[in-house]
Every structure is written in structure tokens, then in C-alpha cells.
Amino acid sequence: MLTISAKEMKDVLYELFKKYEFTESKANLLAEVFTQNTLYGVNSHGINRVPYFIETVKKGIVKVNEEAKKIEAFGNIERWDGNQGPGIINAVTCTNRAIALAKKDGMGLVALRNTNHWMRGGYYGWQAAKENCIAILFTNTQPNMPAWGGKESRIGNNPFVVSIPRKEGHIVLDMALSQFSFGKINNYKLKGEQLPYHGGWDEDHKLSKNPENILKTEQGLPIGYWKGSAFSIVLDMLATLLSAGNSTYKIGLKEHETAISQVYLCIYPEIFHDQDLQHTLINEIINYTHDVTPSEKGERTYYPGERAANAEKHNSKNGMKVNKEIWQKVLSLL
Structure with a gap:
């Protein structure tokens, strides 16, 4: 290293x-x-x-000179088209727009279609939190997990982000709906290590901790088994319907993952005019979670983003x- x-x-x-x-x-x-x-x-x-x-x-999958553009507006809900531009730039743009709508109307939603991989969804959660906005963000992906009960990959590991602003440190949940994101699985491969828990299926459709085997099949294990499978399907439906974009099914028909669908929802908590109460309630939850006997020596609990x-x-x-x-x-x- x-x-x-x-x-x-x-x-x-x-x-x-x-x-x-x-x-x-x-x-x-x-x-x-x-x-x-x-x-x-x-x-x-x-x-x-x-x-x-x-x-x-x-390869021309990411179109360097293209940007996300607003195509429809319905009050504080907007649809944007990413025109297959860089996913990071499109995501920053749409997060900023959702923040602006939230600060104007209390809540703002931007649904984006035809974009590319946003890399780390948590970045945009932190982006919203730094603007004192709550955010709920998610994206669909190419099919890389079997729906529970099936063998072939039919659902995406659809990353899901929730962020909550807090003076002492923002709360940011950033999770894929697979037990391990495929980037994390590749990290273990680079280090020559096995996964600590089962992360997907191998070519014999057996649960595996071997990162190479899982990367080869692209069959991740949904979090919570059937619950994660259902969560993935619902997020795909929401991203597709709200953006009028591509579903995981349509994305899977392409040679490469592109033209995906995403949702950026922001809420401006200052509209409630009770910031002191909000601060007290959040810290009450964090303190209660922290104040617990560790399960193992040297361990402790953390809130998301800590x-x-x-x-x-x-x-x-x-x-x-x-x-x-x-x-x-x-x-x-x-």
C-alpha cells in the first residue's frame, strides 16, 4: 500500500x-x-x-460534454434527463436542485434518467447535510443479484442513501442492497482476502465468501435475503416510474451499465422552527445507541456516517x- x-x-x-x-x-x-x-x-x-x-x-459510455437538463416540472417535483453525461456531475447537479426546491417549498424531488454511475452515493448525502437538508437518494443498477428464489440475476443492488444534518456530525447512511457492494468485494480481491460473511453465489449457485467467484458470476446476496430482494424491486420501480427512465431490466439489455435512473429527495427541516427539539431528539437516539455494553472487547457502536x-x-x-x-x-x- x-x-x-x-x-x-x-x-x-x-x-x-x-x-x-x-x-x-x-x-x-x-x-x-x-x-x-x-x-x-x-x-x-x-x-x-x-x-x-x-x-x-x-468507450463513449460516459459522454464528456453532456449534462443533466430539466425536462418536466410539477411544482416541487422535477424530471431531469442526464443525457448519459458523467454520473458524478449529474448527481451533484440534481442534489443541488433538490436542495434548492426544498429550501423554497420545504421538500424537493428530482428524478433523473439516462445518467451514469454516481460512484459513492454517500457523497451526495453529505452534500445535502452540509446544506442543512435531510436527503433520501437512490439509484437502480444493472441486474447483479438474483431475486430471492431465483438463480439468475434479475435485480440490482440499488444503493440507498439517507442523510440527516447534525451540528456534532452529520448522520449519513450509504448502503447497497447487496451484503457487500461489488466495489467492496473487489477490495477484498485486491487484498487477497476472503469476505467475512457470504457475499453472493458462485458458478455452482452456492453461497460463497470468495470475492473472485462472486465477481465472476455477478450474483450478489441481497441484504436480509428476501427482504433485501423486495426492497431492491421497489426502489427500481420508484426510480423508473418517477424518472420515466430505464428499469434494471432495460439496463441489463445493454452491453454496459448506463442510462440508469435515480431519485433525489430533500427535506428542509428548518421549516418546523424547532431546531432545538430536533437536536435533542437526534442526540437522544445516538446516545441511547452508544450507551451499550460492547459485544466484544474493543468494539463499540456507531451511528451511520460516524x-x-x-x-x-x-x-x-x-x-x-x-x-x-x-x-x-x-x-x-x-
Whole structure:
């Protein structure tokens, strides 16, 4: 492993994205998001995804010069078309729009179609929380999990994000509906380690902890088994219906994952004029969760986003641990 500072990573990535003809502002935003994702300890959707992202640019899957545009509005609900532009840039744009609608009307929803992978959904949760907005965000994906009771992949691991602003530290839940995101599974593969729990099925349709076997089949295990399967189906339905975009089924007909559907819902809690009460209620829940006997020595409980915030502080001070092969691959693309 190498230790890379946030400044060094952002500078390298900025030059890389400029090379592939992104404008200065877009190259800067992409470099910022990929670096921030790594800084928060999510290498799987940060630096590790950069080579994949460049590959999608080379293949024309990500259209460098396209941007998300509003196509319909229904009060504080809007539909946007991503025009297959960069998923990160489209996601930042639509999160900002949902925030603006929320601050105007108390709640705002933007449904986006025809976009690309947003990388780490949690980034946009933090983005909303920093603007003092609650956010509920989700996306569909290509089929990469079997619906419960079936063998072939028919549902997506549809990442789901909930964020709640808080003075002492924002609450940000960022989870795929598979037991492990495929980026996380690839992390274990890069480290030559087995998964700590079953993460999907192998070619014999047996549950496996072997990351290579699961990556080969692209058959992740839904969280909560049948419950995660149902959750995935419902999120796919909502993203597809609200955006009038592609479902996981339609996405799966394409050679590569693209033209996916997403939802950005923001709520502005200041409309209730009881910020002190909100603060008390949130901390009451956190304190109750923290004040518990650890299940194992050295263990403790965390609220969603707490580990990520701790990782950001540590990595800002000490630098980020990066897989040497991944970093060399990124440098070779310059």
C-alpha cells in the first residue's frame, strides 16, 4: 500500500480528467469527488474506480460534454434527463436542485434518467447535510443479484442513501442492497482476502465468501435475503416510474451499465422552527445507541456516517492508504 495526500491525489486526477477533455470546472469537480470518496475511506468508490471511469469515457459510455437538463416540472417535483453525461456531475447537479426546491417549498424531488454511475452515493448525502437538508437518494443498477428464489440475476443492488444534518456530525447512511457492494468485494480481491460473511453465489449457485467467484458470476446476496430482494424491486420501480427512465431490466439489455435512473429527495427541516427539539431528539437516539455494553472487547457502536467522518479526519492528517497497483494504473493513464 502507498500513502497519498489528498492534495496529491486531487492534483493528479485533475490533470487526468483534463487530458480526457473535461472542462476545468468539471475536471476539478470530478477530482474533488473521487478524492473525497477516498478520503472518507471508501477507496472502492473513490480512487479504485478511476480506471473504470476512464474506460467508460474511452468507450463513449460516459459522454464528456453532456449534462443533466430539466425536462418536466410539477411544482416541487422535477424530471431531469442526464443525457448519459458523467454520473458524478449529474448527481451533484440534481442534489443541488433538490436542495434548492426544498429550501423554497420545504421538500424537493428530482428524478433523473439516462445518467451514469454516481460512484459513492454517500457523497451526495453529505452534500445535502452540509446544506442543512435531510436527503433520501437512490439509484437502480444493472441486474447483479438474483431475486430471492431465483438463480439468475434479475435485480440490482440499488444503493440507498439517507442523510440527516447534525451540528456534532452529520448522520449519513450509504448502503447497497447487496451484503457487500461489488466495489467492496473487489477490495477484498485486491487484498487477497476472503469476505467475512457470504457475499453472493458462485458458478455452482452456492453461497460463497470468495470475492473472485462472486465477481465472476455477478450474483450478489441481497441484504436480509428476501427482504433485501423486495426492497431492491421497489426502489427500481420508484426510480423508473418517477424518472420515466430505464428499469434494471432495460439496463441489463445493454452491453454496459448506463442510462440508469435515480431519485433525489430533500427535506428542509428548518421549516418546523424547532431546531432545538430536533437536536435533542437526534442526540437522544445516538446516545441511547452508544450507551451499550460492547459485544466484544474493543468494539463499540456507531451511528451511520460516524466511521466515515473518523476516517476523513485520520486520512486528512496522515494521508490515504492506496493500493499500489491501482495508483500506478491511474498514473499510467496520464
